[in-house]
Structure formats: structure tokens, C-alpha cells
Amino acid sequence: xxxxxxxxxxxxxxxxxxxxxxxxxxxxxxxxxxxxxxxxxxxxxxxxxxxxxxxxxxxxxxxxxxxxxxxxxxxxxxxxxxxxxxxxxxxxxxxxxxxxxxxxxxxxxxxxxxxxxxxxxxxxxxxxxxxxxxxxxxxxxxxxxxxxxxxxxxxxxxxxxxxxxxxxxxxxxxxxxxxxxxxxxxxxxxxxxxxxxxxxxxxxxxxxxxxxxxxxxxxxxxxxxxxxxxxxxxxxxxxxxxxxxxxxxxxxxxxxxxxxxxxxxxxxxxxxxxxxxxxxxxxxxxx
Numbered sequence: 001x002x003x004x005x006x007x008x009x010x011x012x013x014x015x016x017x018x019x020x021x022x023x024x025x026x027x028x029x030x031x032x033x034x035x036x037x038x039x040x041x042x043x044x045x046x047x048x049x050x051x052x053x054x055x056x057x058x059x060x061x062x063x064x065x066x067x068x069x070x071x072x073x074x075x076x077x078x079x080x081x082x083x084x085x086x087x088x089x090x091x092x093x094x095x096x097x098x099x100x101x102x103x104x105x106x107x108x109x110x111x112x113x114x115x116x117x118x119x120x121x122x123x124x125x126x127x128x129x130x131x132x133x134x135x136x137x138x139x140x141x142x143x144x145x146x147x148x149x150x151x152x153x154x155x156x157x158x159x160x161x162x163x164x165x166x167x168x169x170x171x172x173x174x175x176x177x178x179x180x181x182x183x184x185x186x187x188x189x190x191x192x193x194x195x196x197x198x199x200x201x202x203x204x205x206x207x208x209x210x211x212x213x214x215x216x217x218x219x220x221x222x223x224x225x226x227x228x229x230x231x232x233x234x235x236x237x238x239x240x241x242x243x244x245x246x247x248x249x250x251x252x253x254x255x256x257x258x259x260x261x262x263x264x265x266x267x268x269x270x271x272x273x274x275x276x277x278x279x280x281x282x283x284x285x286x287x
Contacts, residue, residue, distance in 0.1 A: 038256060038257050039254050039255065039256045039257075040090070040097045040099070040101060040254070040255045041252065041253070041254060041255075041284075041287055042082075042087070042101055042102070042103060042252075042253040042254070042255045042265070043102050043103070043252065043253070043268065043280060043283045044102075044103045044104075044105060044246065044253060044265055044266065044267040044268065045070075045102065045103070045104050045105065045267065045268055045270050045279070046105050046107060046248065046267040046268060046269045046270060047062070047067070047104065047105065047106045047107075047117075047128075047270050048060040048061060048106065048107050048108055048110065049061040049062075049108075049110045049112055049113075050062060050063065050064045050067055050110075050112045050113065050116040050117055051063065051064075051112060051148070051149065052064060052065075053149075056149065057272065058271075059269070059271045060269075060271070062270060062271065062272055063272075064112075064116040064117075064120070066272065067116070067117060067120060068120050068123075068124075069275075069276070070104075070270070070276045071120055071121070071123075071124040071126050072124065073275075073276045073277060074102060074124075074126065074276065075124050075125070075126065077100075078100050079098075079100045079101070079102045080098035080100060080101050080102070081101070081102055081103065081104055081126040081127045081128065082097065082098070082101045082102070082103055082127065083103065083127050083128075083129050083168035084103075084129060084168060084170060084220055084221040084243075084244050084262075085168060085220070086101075087103075087244060087255055087262055088220060088243050088244065088259070088262065090255060090257070091243075091255065091256070091257060091258065091259045091261060091262055092259060093257060097255065102280075103129060104126070104127070104128040104129070105128065105129045105130075105131065105223070105246065105267060106128060106129070106130045106131070107131055107172060107223060108131070108132065108133055108136075108152070108172065108177070109130060109131065109132020109133060109136065109137055109152050109153045109158075109172070110151070110152055110153070111140070111146065111147060111148060111151035111152055111153055111157070112148045112149075112151075113130055113153060113161075114153050114157045114160075114161060115148050116148075117130075118161055118164065118166065118167065121164075121166040121167065122164065122166055126166070127165075127166050127167070127168065128166070128167055128168075129167075129168045129169075129170055129221070129223075130153075130161065130167050130168070130169055130170070131169070131170045131171065131172035131221075131223040131246075132152065132153055132158065132169070132172060132211075133152070133172055133173065133174075133175070133177045133225075134171075134172070134173070134174040134175070134206065134207035134210045134211060135174050135175035135207075136152045136177075137152050137153055137154060137155060137158065137210075138155075138210060139152075140152045140153070140154050141154040141155045141156070155210070155213075155214035156214075158211065158214045158215055159214050159215050159216075162214075162215040162216075162217060163215075169211055169214075169215050169217070169219065170219045170220070170221040170222070170223055170246075171204060171207050171208060171211065171219040171221065171222050171223065171242070172207070172222075172223045172225060173185060173203055173204060173207055173225055174203045174204065174206040174207040174210070175203060176200075176203050176225060177225040177226075178225075179226070183226060183228045184224060184225035184226045184227075184228035184229075185200055185203075185204075185224065185225060185228060185229065185233055186228045186229065186230060186233065187230070187232070187233075193232060196232070197236055200233070200236055201236065201240060204222065204237070204240060205240070207219075219242075220241075220242060220243045220244060221242060221243070221244040221245065221246060222237045222240075222242045222244075222245050222246075223245070223246045224245065224246065224247055224248070226248065227247045227248025227249060229245075229247065229264075234263065234264065238263070243259065243262060244262040244263065244265065245262075245263050245264055245265065246265050246267055247264050247265065247266060247267065248267060248269070249264075249266045249267070250266060250267070250268050250269070251266030251286070252266065252283055252284075252286050252287040253265050253266055254287075268282075268283060
């Protein structure tokens with residue numbers, strides 16, 4: 001038979017372990033593990049529009065239900081959503097990142113991001129980066145034309161989303177999201193470097209001013225329209241003070257304590273062809 005002393009030790013140990021488990025659950029320690037390493041894997045998922053009508057869904061438009069399923073899967077499997085500010089804080093040694101972190105991004109600033117995505121982000125305590133086309137948001141702010149189907153967020157919407165703490169607003173250009181005269185922010189054929197620099201900086205700076213005026217926060221990341229860029233583009237964007245850039249190239253990212261690791265981050269376009277689980281497996285196999 002076990003002695004009373006042994007029994008007491010077993011009971012005290014069991015009570016101690018139970019307390020540890022309870023405290024861990026209450027503080028979320030079992031859900032999020034902090035990475036104190038010098039590098040962290042970061043999948044970045046690229047969304048655009050959310051619409052319920054299946055006839056309007058395509059490679060760039062998915063249903064709000066699918067987006068909710070994504071958030072549900074991520075939260076149930078221990079992922080923590082981060083935004084650009086989290087990455088820069090990590091790269092500059094200000095704080096650590098969660099071990100299983102992921103970044104969700106929305107391009108172009110559709111009104112349905114506000115109507116469908118924001119409430120879901122709040123519901124699942126997740127964050128996202130939304131990068132509106134500033135000239136289009138300016139237009140919808142002036143016309144006050146509200147439409148879940150074709151509308152874009154206004155400056156008031158931007159402020160509400162930013163103030164919520166669930167959305168970070170970044171720069172997607174003022175009026176260079178086009179394939180007419182040039183592809184996105186790429187220079188035209190035969191355009192001088194001086195002329196190109198003037199046009200690019202004027203456009204991007206205008207978007208910066210409008211977004212900062214609306215949200216009170218200056219964008220720190222430039223999101224390339226169509227992912228189009230060259231070496232000069234990246235050089236000029238860096239000179240403008242951006243600490244991070246996002247492309248449309250599907251590639252995995254390793255974030256390190258070197259701030260240069262935040263440039264030209266790859267993103268995986270979210271469509272209806274696979275589950276979030278399979279998408280993350282595909283990303284992991286490429287890391």
C-alpha cells in the first residue's frame with residue numbers, strides 16, 4: 001500500500017497540473033505559442049470580393065460562408081492572424097510573433113469586405129489587411145452609392161474598420177490599378193526614370209494622404225496592383241518609406257529579424273478550388 005505521504009504528493013501534483021491547465025486555457029496559452037526564434041514562416045492569403053450569389057463568384061470572388069469556414073478552420077487549428085504592424089515590430093526586435101501565424105489580405109477595397117468580412121473577423125477575433133484603390137474609394141465617398149455587389153468602401157468605412165482593431169488599411173495606389181496605359185505601377189515603354197519617379201511618387205503619396213486623413217494612420221505597406229513591379233519600382237517604394245511590400249506571386253515567406261525580409265512577400269490567391277486545409281498543406285510543402 002502507498003504511504004499517506006505518497007498519496008499526498010500524488011494529489012498535490014494532480015491539483016497543480018489541473019491549475020496549470022486551467023490557467024493555460026484562460027490565458028489562451030494552449031491556443032497560441034509565441035515564437036522566440038530568429039525566423040517565422042508566414043503564409044499570406046489574398047482575398048478580393050465576398051458575394052453570396054453563386055453566379056457572381058469566380059477566381060476572385062468567393063462566398064462569405066467560405067470565408068467564415070476559413071476563419072473557423074484557422075482558429076480551431078491554432079493559427080493567429082497578424083497584420084503588417086506585427087511583422088515590422090518583429091523584424092525590428094520590438095516583439096515576438098506567434099509560432100503559427102498567418103496574414104489575410106483583401107485587395108481593392110470592395111464594400112462587401114466591410115459588410116461581410118468585418119463582422120466575421122470580429123466574431124472569430126481575427127485580423128486582416130485591406131488595401132483599397134484610393135481613387136475608387138474617393139469616388140464612392142462622394143457619390144454615397146452603397147452596393148454590396150459592386151460598391152467600394154468609403155473613407156468613413158475605412159475609419160470604422162481601422163478603429164475596430166480588426167482591420168489594417170494599406171496602400172494599393174491612388175489611381176494606378178489599371179491595364180490601360182501601363183500595367184499597374186510599372187513604367188511605360190520608353191518612359192524616362194525621372195518621369196516615372198514623378199508619376200509613381202505623386203500617385204502613391206496621394207493615396208497615403210487620403211488614407212492617413214481617413215484613418216489617422218499612415219500606411220506602411222505598398223500592395224502592388226496585379227503584382228506588377230520591377231527593380232526601379234521597388235527601389236522607389238522603399239525610398240518613400242514603406243517598410244513592407246506585397247506581391248501576387250505565390251511563394252512562401254520566411255520572416256526574420258532582418259527588415260529586408262518584409263519586402264516582396266508572396267501571397268496565395270484564395271479561390272473556390274480547395275479547402276483552407278489543403279491550401280495550407282500546399283504552402284507548407286513549398287516552404
